[in-house]
Amino acid sequence: MFCARLAVCCLLLAALSACAVNRRTADGNAVGLSLEELAGRTYYLVSMDGKNFEGANAPELSFEESRVTGRACNRFIGTAKIVNGTLTAKNTASTRMACFQPFLNELEQRLSDMLQNGAQLTLEGRQLTLVRDGHTLTYALPSPKP
DSSP: OHHHHHHHHHHHHHHHHTTBOOOBOTTSOBOOOOHHHHTTEEEEEEEETTEEOOSSSOOEEEEETTEEEEESSSEEEEEEEEETTEEEEEEEEEOOOOOOOHHHHHHHHHHHHHHHHOEEEEEETTEEEEEETTEEEEEEOOOOOO
């Protein structure tokens, strides 16, 4: 009986550890994600630097083939690359509407900096996190509908 319980616990632990896509090599270095793993998915903003997004129409971040697109106040598109777990999207194009919501204005500036200069990218379960210079943007896939 004890062996059966132990086996079930080991299987659950293995399944849970497989949820983190942020892989590591034998020497502990991050392998990171690929654009193929993110393709076809749209993530919605959960928080910026620990401050939760509140309101309708959550800003989004989408991946398709070698492109990243998104929306906050403005929409943007760029050619994305992920190298050693760092996401970059140089030469992005965006609309230029005025943004009167301070949170969204700050988000656009922070995300633009991250994409231009590179952000460490992790995916754990349904949550995608971008980190650069002490700033963190957390996005998540929508919850499945019952």
